[in-house]
Amino acid sequence: MKGSIPTQVAVLPPGEQRLRIETVVMAEPGPWAVLVEQSASGICHSQLDVIDRGGSEPLVLGHESIGRVLAAGAQVSHVRVGDEVLVTWLPRSGTVSRKPVLPRVPLGDGTCAVTHNIFTWATHIVVDEQHVVKAPVGTPEMVGSIIGCAVMTGAGAVVNLARSAGGRLSVVVWGVGGVGLSAVAAARNLGADPVIAVDVDDAKLRLASEFGAGQLVNASEVDPVARVRELTHSDQGFDGVDYAFECTGRPECVGLSLAAVRPGIPGIEHGGSAVLVGAPQVPVELDGMDILLGEKRLIGCCGGGCVPERDFPRFVDWSRTGRLDLAALVTDRYPLEGVNDAVADLRAGRIRGRAIFEF
Secondary structure, three states: OOOEEEEEEEEOOOOOOOOEEEEEOOOOOOOOOEEEEEEEEEEEEEEHHHHHHHOOOEEEOOOOHHHHHHEEOOOOOOOOOEEEEEEEOOOOOOOOOOOOOEEEEEEEOOEEEEEOOOOOOOEEEEEEEEEEEEEEOOOOHHHHHHHHHHHHHHHHHHHOOOOOOOOEEEEEEEEOOOOHHHHHHHHHHHHOOOEEEEEEHHHHHHHHHOOOOOOOEEOOOOOOHHHHHHOOOOOOOOOOOOOOEEOOOOOOHHHHHOEEOOOOOOOOEEOEEEEEOOOOOOOOOOOOHHHHHHOEEEEEOHHHHOOOHHHHHHHHHHHHHHOOOOHHHHHEEEEEHHHHHHHHHHHHOOOOOOOEEEO
16 A cells, blocks of 8 residues: 555544544554554444543544455564454454554544554554454454454353353353343353343343343343342252353442352352453442352453454354354444444443444
């Protein structure tokens, strides 16, 4: 590529909560960077937290996408011009040998928009090579954009943490949006039984059943902890699941998911584990005696514990073989100019699965 690329990018001005679309000039990448022409980008719920916090400088958002390499810096060797790539906020190889180059996007008023990590809500992006993964063969067009966060975070948590005990593996997923649905599919693919989905939205629960949840619990209608224990009743009296994957990020749901895992037998067998997948924004209160006497564990899991270059091929294979329906997982699609509609729908809970921008 020679010269520079006109780019449309969604920018959050300082002190505001509405984004605006700006046309900027995206320059050629530096030695450790890659210029990607985007096909689609995921719209992650965590971006609401970024919007609500704001900042003293203009911000650019988004952290999962799919596109094609237009140019690569001299130090980039794992992708080349023309490659289809997945963009993700985690380091692609699981290691960081140098500090990533954070992009700054020059705006028309002479200021620069910044990002805390990467950005993908734009038609073209310049991104550090550590966040660019060559798309595995068979990666689906457009909907493959959600592998870099939603699928990675939900399915990765199950794949990388859930372990059967004596051939037994029972799972509950708390909150079945895009991340939770990915966790449900992963639990089914690992042979978990039962796979229980908990939510307050019947439409989301119906979708969870299509992804492999055999038992559905509407937490607005019943006591979800009591219902999970009922569904996993044991003659030994140790009701509860082996693993609870908390995908809402709501503080109250962390304690509920922990209460829903089975207690252990001191000196013989540990209790179950609650895995914190969602991101609580405030402190969480827990029942310390339940954790102690039940020998339960609460495990934090950032980004599904994934190494993108290791784990993405598995998720693409699931998609290719019909074990993870990414097209069904993407329930809403927007043009970039509809960014504020997308944010409003996300905030109101109107998106059943995952939403994407199509460029």
